[in-house]
Structures are given as C-alpha cells and as structure tokens.
Amino acid sequence: MKALQFLGDSRYAVSELPTPTIEDDEVLLAARSVGICHSDVDLLQGRYIIPFSFPVIPGHEWSAEVVATGRKVTRFAPGDRVVGECVIGQEHFGFSISGAAAELFVAKEGWLHQLPDDLTWTQGALVEPFSCGYYATVRADNLDASDTAVVLGAGPIGLGVVAAAAARGVRVIVAEPDPTRAALAQSLGAELTLDPTAPDVGEQLDEMTGGRRADVVFEASGKPAAMAAALDLAGFRARLVYIGIDVGGSAPAALGQIQSKELQVRGIIGSPGVWPQTLRFLARSGVDLSPLVTSSYDLASAGEAVEAVLQDRSQVKVHITSSATP
Ligand SMILES: [Zn+2]
Known part of the structure; x- marks a missing residue:
C-alpha cells in the first residue's frame, strides 16, 4: 500500500509499505481525506512538542472507511464512516504514532467516532481542526x-x-492582514474585518463597538505581538482565550490591563473531551468548513500536497485524498 512518509532532514516520500495488521481492539481503516496542518510541517522539519522518531507517516486530520475490525471491537463494522481523535494519553496520532496519510492505517476503537451521514469525507477531515476552534468557544464562558x-x-x-462563534449568534470581528483569508472569514460568518497591522486598530474597534471593544478575544494567530494586542482589544471584564501556538517568542505587553479591565485570560490546547459534542454541533448547526480546502491531491501525488503547503502561502488547507480499498 502507498503511504506518505516523513524521513528526517525535511525529506519525504510516497512509499510502498506492507499492509498493516490489526490487534483484537484495533480497526483497519481506508483513508478518504487527510488534511495537512502547520504542525505537520513542524514534524517534517524535525520539531514537535513531544518526542517522535523518523520515519513517520503523518496525518491527524482525517476521515476514513472501516475495512476490518479486531475480535473485541463492538462499535464499528466494515463500511462505517469514521473520524478519530489525535491526542491519546501521552501519544499523538500522526506524530508519535503513525497517522492517516496512507491507503490503509490502524487505529484503536476507542479513538474513533462515527462521522454523521450529512458530512462529506472532506468535512470529516476538517472535524479535528474545527474541534479546536469549537473548543475555544466552549471555553469562552x-x-x-x-x-x-x-x-x-x-x-x-x-x-x-x-x-x-457565528453559529452561536456572536457578532464576530476578524483581525487578519491577508485579504483572501479575511474574505473567507466573512463567508463563514464574520460581520466585520480589521487589519491588525493598521496603527489605529484600537480606534477602529472602538468605532465598531461604540467604545466597548471586545467582550471576547480569541487569539488564534500564535504571533507574540498579537498575543499582546489581545489585551488592548479586550473590553472591561472581557474573556480572552489563547489557542494560537508560539514556543519561546516574546513581545512587550501592557499587562496592567489584566487587572484594570478585570480580564479573564485562559489558554487552551487542542480539543480534549469535546469530539462527540463537536460532531453534534457540526451535524445540527450546518457549519461547513469545506471552503477552507484550497487544493487537494491524490495520495500518489502527496508530495505535491506537501510542496503546496511549504511553497504557496495562499493555501489555507490542503487535503490528500484516497479511494483505495484492499
Ligand atoms: Zn492539525
């Protein structure tokens, strides 16, 4: 079977590997759609937040079809459409454990969830990134x-x-310098856009909010300067949720605002424990993130998908697809 492998030193290949075998509590899956994420680039380049070793098959944002089940598996049967969680105790699927960018791969039954009938394979592979954004809104009190x-x-x-947030009825203002991404945010429900690099961004927000500024600020850029600016954009008693990742950067910040504006500041990692809730929300809200997928490649051309992520800054989400069945 074909699989995308990261080999070390930023090298990768689409390799021919033996078909994996399953234990009693495991499920053999045929990948249908697999998203490439910024953290996959970190993995390719040898940086990741937990230890791992090369070669590794990436792919933690995926949808797949059940091909076979181990003797002790009770919740799934061949033909089921599923998605799966990626943080499993101390291990991360698609990082320290081989992932889904392969014609066939193995997962434990306990990591899997049924993909609602209304959601496409593409939408299924967006459940993982969406679950993180959705979890941020859950933690915004x-x-x-x-x-x-x-x-x-x-x-x-x-x-x-x-x-x-828009599906919860919130008035959403997105701060994004890239006009294409800002337009995508508007198509997903953002009412207004701000250029966060403008010198008068605070005054612009005052105009949009009658001087109240934001009740909630979500920091999803992972840029230290934006992490600091989040404090300035927050109104009195605002809730701030930090989800963007930065390791080791710094920026000057007016920290006194945490006290003077009675701010609630919270950081979150991933989407622990909210997958069933996320899937119910997606199935009922009609939220459709598929416009995020700006290009997709067959697994045999997965190298082109990696290059698109590395070279083309206009890409938002690149998917690898497969229709293989054993
Ligand atoms: Zn990801």
Missing part, C-alpha cells in the same frame, strides 16, 4: 448573541473559531 468577539488570525483554527 457563556458565549452567546450578546457578545462581540474579536478573532485574531484567520488560519484554519481561527476560521473554525469564526464559524463556531
């Missing part, structure tokens, strides 16, 4: 239509925050 939220950064996670 009683987020509802009374809130004006500023979302800093319209990458895949920020766009998921925009869609989830």
Whole structure:
C-alpha cells in the first residue's frame, strides 16, 4: 500500500509499505481525506512538542472507511464512516504514532467516532481542526448573541473559531492582514474585518463597538505581538482565550490591563473531551468548513500536497485524498 512518509532532514516520500495488521481492539481503516496542518510541517522539519522518531507517516486530520475490525471491537463494522481523535494519553496520532496519510492505517476503537451521514469525507477531515476552534468557544464562558468577539488570525483554527462563534449568534470581528483569508472569514460568518497591522486598530474597534471593544478575544494567530494586542482589544471584564501556538517568542505587553479591565485570560490546547459534542454541533448547526480546502491531491501525488503547503502561502488547507480499498 502507498503511504506518505516523513524521513528526517525535511525529506519525504510516497512509499510502498506492507499492509498493516490489526490487534483484537484495533480497526483497519481506508483513508478518504487527510488534511495537512502547520504542525505537520513542524514534524517534517524535525520539531514537535513531544518526542517522535523518523520515519513517520503523518496525518491527524482525517476521515476514513472501516475495512476490518479486531475480535473485541463492538462499535464499528466494515463500511462505517469514521473520524478519530489525535491526542491519546501521552501519544499523538500522526506524530508519535503513525497517522492517516496512507491507503490503509490502524487505529484503536476507542479513538474513533462515527462521522454523521450529512458530512462529506472532506468535512470529516476538517472535524479535528474545527474541534479546536469549537473548543475555544466552549471555553469562552457563556458565549452567546450578546457578545462581540474579536478573532485574531484567520488560519484554519481561527476560521473554525469564526464559524463556531457565528453559529452561536456572536457578532464576530476578524483581525487578519491577508485579504483572501479575511474574505473567507466573512463567508463563514464574520460581520466585520480589521487589519491588525493598521496603527489605529484600537480606534477602529472602538468605532465598531461604540467604545466597548471586545467582550471576547480569541487569539488564534500564535504571533507574540498579537498575543499582546489581545489585551488592548479586550473590553472591561472581557474573556480572552489563547489557542494560537508560539514556543519561546516574546513581545512587550501592557499587562496592567489584566487587572484594570478585570480580564479573564485562559489558554487552551487542542480539543480534549469535546469530539462527540463537536460532531453534534457540526451535524445540527450546518457549519461547513469545506471552503477552507484550497487544493487537494491524490495520495500518489502527496508530495505535491506537501510542496503546496511549504511553497504557496495562499493555501489555507490542503487535503490528500484516497479511494483505495484492499
Ligand atoms: Zn492539525
């Protein structure tokens, strides 16, 4: 079977590997759609937040069809459409454990969830990134239509925050310098856009909010300067949720605002424990993140998908697809 492998030193290949075998509590899956994420680039280049070793098959944002089940598997049968969680105890699927960018791959039954019938394979592979954005809105304490939220950064996670917040009735303002991504945010429900690089961004927000600024700020850019600016854009008693990742950067910040504006500041990692809730939300809200997928490649051309992510800054989400069945 074909699989995309990261080999070390930023090298990768589409390799021919033996068909994997399953244990009693495992499920053999045929990949249908697999998203490439910024953290896959970190993995390719040898940086990741937990230890791992090359060669590794990436792919933690995926949808797949069940091909075979182990003797002890009770919740799934061949033909089922599924998605799966990627943070499994101390291990990360698609990082420290081989992932889904392969014609066939193995997962434990306990990691899997049924993909609702209404969701396509493409939408299924967007459940993982959306679950992170959705989780940010869950952690924003009683987020509802009374809130004006500023979302800093319209990458895949920020766009998921925009869609989830807008579906909850929130007035969403997106702060994103790239006009294409800002337009995508508007198509997903953002009412207004701000250029966060403008010198008068605070005054612009005052105009949009009658001087109140944001009730909620979601920091989804992972840029230290934006992490600092989130404090400035927050109104009195605002809730701030930090989801963008930065390791080791720094920026000057007016920290006194945490006290003087009575801010609630919270950081979150991933989407622990909210997958069933995320899938119910997606199935009922009609939120459709498939416009995020700016190109897709067959697994045999997965190298082109990696290059598109590395070279083409206009890409938002690149997918690898497969229709293989054993
Ligand atoms: Zn990801």
